[in-house]
């Protein structure tokens with residue numbers, strides 16, 4: 067049935083060579099810099115302090131003349147000024163039609179404003195991403211992420227409506243049995259959740275006496291809000307556990323847009339889908355130097371809004387550390403691809419080497435079915451710098467015999483050392499003992 071639909075949401079944008087897209091981006095960038103300078107009290111003062119004239123920013127390369135905006139700076143913009151959205155509110159309350167916020171789990175929340183135009187642009191861009199991830203008008207979609215305040219809530223419902231599928235706004239609050247019962251009642255064939263929740267639900271379905279492959283009709287899955295799908299063992303666990311045709315990753319950031327990248331049918335890296343909305347740069351997280359978008363380059367993603375009216379950010383540090391590809395994809399899209407390896411704020415520095423807990427999980431996951439794929443790094447004190455030897459808890463499956471554990475410990479230790487230069491104390495824990503998350507997995511725990 068899906069064959070009746072066109073392959074691309076926006077064929078021209080998705081298949082035009084990147085150099086031609088850059089012309090469009092630079093035109094929008096020049097307008098946006100003028101707009102920001104003239105309408106944002108925050109950036110007006112910052113540009114003056116930094117000695118940046120908006121007219122100096124003509125090309126994508128020129129962006130490096132502007133210092134980064136980070137989360138603490140963004141947070142400070144809410145403290146001053148007479149506007150509800152603070153000093154970086156660049157549209158009047160009359161023009162702003164919706165306000166979302168960050169979760170506020172790591173400090174006071176920050177707010178994101180949207181004008182009517184911003185909402186239209188978002189809907190189109192998010193729909194483009196979900197279309198790439200395989201959602202079609204004939205689908206019944208169970209959407210199980212937070213709907214309250216979260217940019218992954220109502221904006222996603224708007225975008226799915228734009229696609230025209232039948233969306234079930236389940237949200238994140240209902241229990242797993244209700245979620246599964248509704249999916250079963252409605253014969254839902256698509257679901258969108260974090261990878262942690264998609265894994266958790268497999269176990270929940272089994273606990274309810276349901277066979278996830280037979281008793282539910284899920285065919286397609288799209289993931290978001292945390293890394294995980296780039297790890298082959300997790301994708302396979304979800305795909306096989308649910309008996310899916312496709313399981314694709316998406317990436318977004320509240321400050322910019324809910325979804326900005328999505329995987330195509332190759333399921334190998336996410337296409338950067340919104341070059342008309344955002345310029346993405348790659349930087350060295352330690353030095354701030356710009357890294358060329360060459361094939362297999364790695365760095366932190368930094369974003370600049372080029373078509374945003376309400377609360378636009380310039381060179382905003384995402385703290386997502388990614389690997390990128392530039393080669394042509396078989397799907398025909400010419401846009402670059404990215405895969406997030408981990409969050410720079412989750413990263414630990416052990417013996418001078420950067421280690422991402424997600425990369426550790428990926429390495430350990432290769433030993434399935436001996437292990438379950440759940441791990442936790444235990445530290446004496448908060449990172450990133452780790453002084454002593456960290457403990458790595460690895461969950462082993464119930465079928466493992468005591469006598470096999472030493473051999474497994476050696477093999478895991480060897481892979482971690484050779485691939486990541488990471489040599490933790492490996493501690494095996496029994497199946498089910500690492501806490502399952504319904505939202506995002508906590509891969510690091512601090513214990514005195």
Ligand SMILES: [Zn+2]
Nearest residue numbers: 330395397399
């Ligand atoms: Zn592709």
